[in-house]
Amino acid sequence: MAISRRFAIWTTDSMRDGVHNHSDHDFHVYLTNDTISSGDRATKQLKSEIPEIALGNGYAGSVDILNTFTNVGKNYTFFGRSFSIVAAGGDIGPFRHVVLFNFETAVKVDPLLFNYDHGSNFTILDGTTHEILCGGAPVGQDGQILQIFSLI
Secondary structure, three states, X not given: OOEEEEOOOOOHHHHHOXXXXXXXXXXXXEEEXXXXXXXXHHHOOEHHHXXXXXXXXXXXXXXXXXXXXXXXXXXXXXXXXXXXXXXXXXXXXXXXXXXXXXXXXXXXXXXXXXXXXXXXXXXXXXXXXXXXXXOOOOOOOEEEEEEEEOOX
16 A cells, blocks of 8 residues: 655645645656655655656656645645556556656746655556556546645
8 A cells, every 4th residue: 555755845834835836736746766765755845856767668757637626724635636557568667656746836846745655666567557546536536635734
């Protein structure tokens, strides 16, 4: 089971300060096999600081998760669209982490939000499909990725 972990740059302050505008920005995920430690989550802030796996064999790079966002009082809920990756012409990976980042912001270039740790290296074998499920929702449907409560 994947474990999610937040990068330090993703806070209610970053939403308030315009780094992450969940209503207007596009959020993408990408695959990495880079080690992501708790220290990395505290200090690394940009996609360029955690390299993506090689493109090819069906992996075309970061995927727009067609995010939606709700704000009720001080509760912020973020949803994403589940998708699948099909390996064709060779294997994809290995990778261990699926990283969520803000693809569209003028404040910072591709700031990181979360990483999902598969727990060990994973390879999508040629001819097989791997599903990235947001909140357990089936492929093509939206699922809750995270919810936070602001004390501000």
